[in-house]
Amino acid sequence: MALRNALLAALIDRESSGYDLAKRFSASVANFWTATPQQLYRELDRMESAGLLSARLVKQEKRPDKRLFSVTELGRAALKTFTAQDPKPTTVRDELLIQVEALAHADVPSVRAAIRTRMRLSAQRVEAYQRQLAEILGTRTHEEFLATGNRIGPYLTLQRGISFERENISWGELALDILARRFP
Amino acid sequence: MALRNALLAALIDRESSGYDLAKRFSASVANFWTATPQQLYRELDRMESAGLLSARLVKQEKRPDKRLFSVTELGRAALKTFTAQDPKPTTVRDELLIQVEALAHADVPSVRAAIRTRMRLSAQRVEAYQRQLAEILGTRTHEEFLATGNRIGPYLTLQRGISFERENISWGELALDILARRFP
């Protein structure tokens, strides 16, 4: 039921196909929600049946046809109801940190490599989030945008994503330093 | 299968009951994994059947008997195997950020209240993590500990938790500032 709300938030300003959404979920939405394409397709169908979304078929030449979903009035109302309720506590699942927690009993070279991989991923995400921030800012400064801009929700979630990924990187540096000292 | 690894990491240095683990999962382990008590009891049973854990029954007077689980040799081997594999990408589910993403279509007073609640929770967690850090440091400075200490895995995951929760708090301040300006 909560993937449902993430989809409403993702679709409310922008009509999208399942395929588009899968990309957005691995790019910007990944910041606060993750879902596989299969989950999306299934949930989109259910939401259409429930009247929260309407779908229109767009025929394309040279590529497969696609279904573009947009939020209905009923969907808007459901989103508003959701924002009026207490959000559930955040859940996180991070296998890398399990490996680090068990460091004394771990295969250290693998863990070291995994930390490096994580740092690269985080760096890519910082860049991707910053590109999106730049897009919503346009030619305005942060100050100008904050005074008058209209996408302040996405602005805030992107800021959270950027600081999260930056902390990932500096934590990774600390971890690699310590590993270099203690498991040379 | 991955809750399984989180449990092995949590139990490897410390025999615990299901009840103990439920508390640790909402305190320190919450930092990188979340699970409900029911999940834990179910998984602990499965892991015992699989020979990864051994359980001993401790009879108590004035409180219910409990089962203390510890990691077997087979369990140790499974943990090592896990640390040698590529960790899956982190998954996050944060309903508060969905509400913020949809800010322009949201019930703003509720979202504001939810941000405040989140900030309080984060502050409590920072304190809890710091108490645990202080415990593993003992009388040593960070430098001394990093040169000779033996719980460097937990040290690192606690540091990650602390910086994450601190970022939550300063992000919350930013968000409340912007809301005060734009939705007075």
Next chain:
DNA sequence: ACGGCCATGTAACTGGTTACATGATTAC
């Protein structure tokens, strides 16, 4: 000729959530 992108879907399985139940002890 081969891999990546576009675009959607089915089916089977595993994992996570929620509701409910029990019952004694301790602290206010």
Next chain:
DNA sequence: GTAATCATGTAACCAGTTACATGGCCGT
């Protein structure tokens, strides 16, 4: 007397994951 803590569990349900399938287009 009421709520919190200790301690475990069953059952039903819902959500998330993995494997597999299809098929044309585009670039190298």
